[in-house]
Amino acid sequence: MNGTTTVSLVGVGGQGILLGAAVLAETAMAAGLDVKASDVKGMAQRGGSVLSTVRFGRHVYSPVARHADVVFATELLEGLRGLDLLVPRGTLVCATTRILPGGVLRGEEAYPDELAAAAAARGARLMLLDAETLAREAGNARAANIVLLGAASLVLPFSPDAWDHGLGAAVPAKILDVNRRAFALGRDAGARQEVDP
Amino acid sequence: MRSHCAARAMAWSSPCRRAPPLIGYTLCPVERALFLSGNEAIARGAQRAGVRFVCGYPGTPSTEIVETAASLEGVHAEWCVNEKVALETAVGASLAGVRSLVAMKHVGLNVAADPFMTLSLTGVNAGVVLVSADDPGMHSSQNEQDNRAFAKFAKIPMLEPADSQEAYDFVAEAFALSEEFDTPVMLRTTTRLSHGRGRALPRVPVPAPELPYERDIAKYVMVPQNARRRNRLVLERLQKLRRRAEESPLNVLEAGTVDFGIIASGVAYQYAREAFPKAWYLKLGLSHPLPYEKVARLYQSVARVAVVEELDPFIEEQVRALGLPVMGKEVIPADGELDPETVFRALEPFLARRPPRRRRPVTPSAPRLATPPEVPAGLPVRPPVLCPGCAHRSVYAALQRHSLAPLGDIGCYTLGALPPLRALDSCLCMGASIGMMSGFNQALRRKAAAAVIGDSTFFHSGVTPLIDAVYNQSEGLVLVLDNRTTAMTGHQGHPGTGLRPDRSQGPAVDVQRLCEGIGVRCATVDATDHKALDAAIRAEAETPGLGVVVALAPCVLMVRERAGRVVVDEERCNRCGLCLDVGCPALAPGEVAMTLTDACTGCGLCVEVCRRGALTLEPAESRGA
Numbered sequence: 001m002n003g004t005t006t007v008s009l010v011g012v013g014g015q016g017i018l019l020g021a022a023v024l025a026e027t028a029m030a031a032g033l034d035v036k037a038s039d040v041k042g043m044a045q046r047g048g049s050v051l052s053t054v055r056f057g058r059h060v061y062s063p064v065a066r067h068a069d070v071v072f073a074t075e076l077l078e079g080l081r082g083l084d085l086l087v088p089r090g091t092l093v094c095a096t097t098r099i100l101p102g103g104v105l106r107g108e109e110a111y112p113d114e115l116a117a118a119a120a121a122r123g124a125r126l127m128l129l130d131a132e133t134l135a136r137e138a139g140n141a142r143a144a145n146i147v148l149l150g151a152a153s154l155v156l157p158f159s160p161d162a163w164d165h166g167l168g169a170a171v172p173a174k175i176l177d178v179n180r181r182a183f184a185l186g187r188d189a190g191a192r193q194e195v196d197p
Numbered sequence: 198m199r200s201h202c203a204a205r206a207m208a209w210s211s212p213c214r215r216a217p218p219l220i221g222y223t224l225c226p227v228e229r230a231l232f233l234s235g236n237e238a239i240a241r242g243a244q245r246a247g248v249r250f251v252c253g254y255p256g257t258p259s260t261e262i263v264e265t266a267a268s269l270e271g272v273h274a275e276w277c278v279n280e281k282v283a284l285e286t287a288v289g290a291s292l293a294g295v296r297s298l299v300a301m302k303h304v305g306l307n308v309a310a311d312p313f314m315t316l317s318l319t320g321v322n323a324g325v326v327l328v329s330a331d332d333p334g335m336h337s338s339q340n341e342q343d344n345r346a347f348a349k350f351a352k353i354p355m356l357e358p359a360d361s362q363e364a365y366d367f368v369a370e371a372f373a374l375s376e377e378f379d380t381p382v383m384l385r386t387t388t389r390l391s392h393g394r395g396r397a398l399p400r401v402p403v404p405a406p407e408l409p410y411e412r413d414i415a416k417y418v419m420v421p422q423n424a425r426r427r428n429r430l431v432l433e434r435l436q437k438l439r440r441r442a443e444e445s446p447l448n449v450l451e452a453g454t455v456d457f458g459i460i461a462s463g464v465a466y467q468y469a470r471e472a473f474p475k476a477w478y479l480k481l482g483l484s485h486p487l488p489y490e491k492v493a494r495l496y497q498s499v500a501r502v503a504v505v506e507e508l509d510p511f512i513e514e515q516v517r518a519l520g521l522p523v524m525g526k527e528v529i530p531a532d533g534e535l536d537p538e539t540v541f542r543a544l545e546p547f548l549a550r551r552p553p554r555r556r557r558p559v560t561p562s563a564p565r566l567a568t569p570p571e572v573p574a575g576l577p578v579r580p581p582v583l584c585p586g587c588a589h590r591s592v593y594a595a596l597q598r599h600s601l602a603p604l605g606d607i608g609c610y611t612l613g614a615l616p617p618l619r620a621l622d623s624c625l626c627m628g629a630s631i632g633m634m635s636g637f638n639q640a641l642r643r644k645a646a647a648a649v650i651g652d653s654t655f656f657h658s659g660v661t662p663l664i665d666a667v668y669n670q671s672e673g674l675v676l677v678l679d680n681r682t683t684a685m686t687g688h689q690g691h692p693g694t695g696l697r698p699d700r701s702q703g704p705a706v707d708v709q710r711l712c713e714g715i716g717v718r719c720a721t722v723d724a725t726d727h728k729a730l731d732a733a734i735r736a737e738a739e740t741p742g743l744g745v746v747v748a749l750a751p752c753v754l755m756v757r758e759r760a761g762r763v764v765v766d767e768e769r770c771n772r773c774g775l776c777l778d779v780g781c782p783a784l785a786p787g788e789v790a791m792t793l794t795d796a797c798t799g800c801g802l803c804v805e806v807c808r809r810g811a812l813t814l815e816p817a818e819s820r821g822a
Contacts, residue, residue, distance in 0.1 A: 012579065013581060041687075046581040046582060046583065046584060046609060046612060046685075047579075047581055047582040047584065047782055048579055048580055048581030048582070049578075049579045077576060077577065077579070078579070080576060081576050100785055101577050101578065101579040101580075102579075102580070102582060102615075102616060102617065102780065102782070103577050103578065103616070104577050105777055105782075105784070105785055105786065106616075106617060106774065106777050107774070107786075109577040110577070111577065112576060112577070
């Protein structure tokens with residue numbers, strides 16, 4: 001709305017949603033934009049659904065928005081839930097990781113399987129990545145969040161320099177190298193999807 | 198003085214088409230009128246209403262309510278350590294099925310505000326009535342806050358008696374409202390009502406309904422997903438209460454003979470009535486929520502209307518919000534007490550003026566609500582869960598072997614209320630568990646409930662109710678889940694750890710020694726030792742009196758070394774799912790057998806529930822070797 005871009009980051013508590021949001025916010029600031037971000041933490045941290053929102057533009061007023069231009073999901077079911085947050089023809093960048101919620105574990109509910117169809121039905125652009133495998137390749141499975149950010153960087157208006165600056169500002173020094181590799185692998189994987197969807 | 202008289206109101210205009218009758222207005226045939234203070238009348242009114250639990254903290258002008266109640270047959274009365282604990286204790290007694298009344302002075306409600314605000318959401322089992330005794334003029338107080346704002350703030354009904362007879366009668370009305378609308382009710386008095394004395398005719402007793410305790414996690418455990426639904430019900434309840442206020446004979450329209458009407462409640466009504474005997478009146482007994490239509494009807498009869506109220510323009514602002522011209526605080530003092538002469542001098546010039554132009558009231562429509570009434574069906578929900586290896590899970594497993602209602606508190610362990618554990622029956626506010634347990638057990642006169650409270654919450658506000666339980670000789674089992682941190686918010690320090698925000702080390706308070714110091718039996722056990730934990734909880738559950746078990750195990754997120762790892766024997770596992778009831782997110786059904794993710798810490802709780810011996814714990818040492 002009003003020249004402001006909204007990115008929503010969704011996932012399961014413990015997957016590094018807050019760090020992903022911090023990198024994105026630092027990147028947007030490095031690009032000279034106004035940024036506002038909003039995290040929901042506290043109770044949601046313990047394995048529940050987590051949502052972070054980052055908004056950037058020339059001047060950002062509201063820290064939250066009902067709909068996002070890009071949704072970034074570190075888990076498949078949360079990605080499907082995140083489709084509701086997406087503007088028409090927005091982009092969903094989603095990991096293939098599955099974390100079964102309690103109701104599914106106990107056989108009370110079924111884990112849904114229709115992400116691609118649901119995204120197509122909404123006219124959303126879908127980038128689906130095996131982020132965990134790529135992160136392991138980069139050196140740590142926990143860097144899956146940054147793999148996804150690498151893929152998302154293809155649809156966000158920031159230079160490689162700005163991203164690098166963002167990573168350096170938000171990621172602790174001792175895991176920065178792993179995360180730089182994860183970012184690059186994610187960006188490459190995303191680019192391959194773009195030519196061959 | 199006169200009590201509210203439905204017949205007189207009817208003579209002027211029927212205020213209600215289907216007014217619920219006032220409760221039990223048959224006079225007691227043998228007793229004559231008593232000469233009672235408002236406070237004595239409230240206590241006797243409580244006894245008449247079948248109230249069996251009365252508590253509070255002394256504070257002028259409320260003190261005599263509990264003192265009088267203590268002298269009445271069939272009523273158990275307690276002084277509590279403070280007003281917060283008093284309210285929580287009353288809520289516990291209500292859960293157990295006993296009508297409960299809690300009394301405090303106005304500033305006491307500041308102390309009790311935490312349970313008070315959320316009690317509006319949970320509602321009650323048996324009725325809960327909170328008496329707030331305000332002190333306009335500060336005869337014996339540090340401020341003169343107008344607690345009517347608290348009723349509006351909490352969105353609960355408020356009754357304001359105007360004399361001793363009403364003080365007596367309104368208690369039964371308040372309990373009926375509390376149970377019908379599933380809400381705490383505020384009975385608001387002021388010094389002149391509480392300490393003023395007058396005639397009061399006893400009435401026939403009203404039997405309290407049988408309301409045995411039924412666990413209802415969605416109603417009593419205020420984690421966000423439950424609280425959102427309850428909050429919606431609160432907003433809907435307020436609309437229903439406003440309709441009741443329109444119909445209620447407690448809100449009386451009284452005809453006059455001059456072109457002047459007065460809206461008033463409580464003792465201010467008596468001042469106005471004496472000053473202007475010929476005026477028309479809207480006397481509000483159920484003064485919150487305000488009955489808009491009755492206000493409008495007064496304006497149909499008279500051109501000039503004034504609100505006579507002590508302290509804040511509580512009613513006046515609501516009348517102005519309807520777009521109606523009204524005389525109020527520009528002439529009636531906004532501080533101190535009123536009296537008939539002050540009211541007369543303030544309003545007399547107003548009568549000589551030309552009446553304002555008549556206007557139609559603009560009543561606000563019901564607010565729109567964002568939360569849907571039911572959880573929308575669709576994708577599987579993902580509520581937060583206890584972490585793999587969390588020791589709280591072991592405590593719940595041990596506690597569930599006993600038939601004690603587990604009353605909870607606020608922290609990670611509140612997640613134990615969610616499926617599949619469903620191991621916690623209540624969560625009202627910080628530190629509420631122990632007071633609620635105390636009231637619950639006092640009401641049933643046996644050890645029927647246990648309190649579950651974390652270490653940080655214990656220091657926040659769990660110590661005072663424990664002192665209270667010692668003083669009042671309550672039965673109970675208190676489980677302090679000591680994970681050596683404030684875990685839910687992200688591992689902050691607290692007095693039990695001595696850790697400061699800059700991670701420097703300060704002195705630490707020992708829970709065990711603190712408990713012993715106040716005279717409570719206390720045992721500390723390693724919560725990762727499931728047998729010892731079970732034995733300690735069993736010992737306390739089966740021993741009369743009050744006892745504390747400190748279940749000690751550092752938060753699993755702070756522990757680097759793992760105890761080991763559980764392995765699955767795929768031959769023996771038949772995927773029966775018994776281990777899934779432990780609620781550990783590291784366990785999941787695989788293709789042929791259960792599987793364990795890397796998140797497994799080797800706590801071994803699932804091993805204990807497996808009946809086929811399919812799960813075994815591989816200690817950490819043997820894996821490396």
